[in-house]
Amino acid sequence: MTDIARTALDTVRAQLDAFNAHDLDAFVATYAPDAVITGVAPEPIVGAAAVREFYEPRLQNPELSCVIETSVLFGDRWVVAQEQVVNAGVATETIATFDVRDGLISRASMLKA
Structure with a gap:
């Protein structure tokens, strides 16, 4: 269930907190059932099941x-964030764009420095 009163920034913050x-x-719950994520894998990640499958091993780390x-x-729906993704003490700067509709991320795109 989505909270349509939640702002796009709130949704992105909830996604970050879950991450x-x-x-x-909680992470997958911030994405729309047909969400598309680009820039983190060779091919776009499409749909909640694919988001879960891709992020499950990563979130175990x-x-x-x-x-951010x-x-x-x-x-009222586009968020651009400058992020530092840290893995084993090594930070990678990332620019992320999020298209948030009805309280859920419908598209996310990551550009790593």
């Missing part, structure tokens, strides 16, 4: 975390 808590169910350095909301 950092390594809570796969206790050394993986993410910090800054974020900007465009309109």
Whole structure:
């Protein structure tokens, strides 16, 4: 169930919190059933089942975390975030865009530095 009163920034924050808590169910719950994620795998990740399958082993890694350095909301649904993804103490700068509709991420795109 979605909370349509939740802002796009709230949704992205909930996604980040779930990622950092390594809570796969909560993480997947921030994505729409037909969500598309690009930039993290060779091919787009399409649909909640694929999001779960891709992120399950990653979220089992206790050394993986993410910090949003800054974020900007465009309109009421687009969020652009400058992130630091940290794995085993090594940080990778990432620019992430999120298209949030009805309280769920419908598209996410990651561009790693």
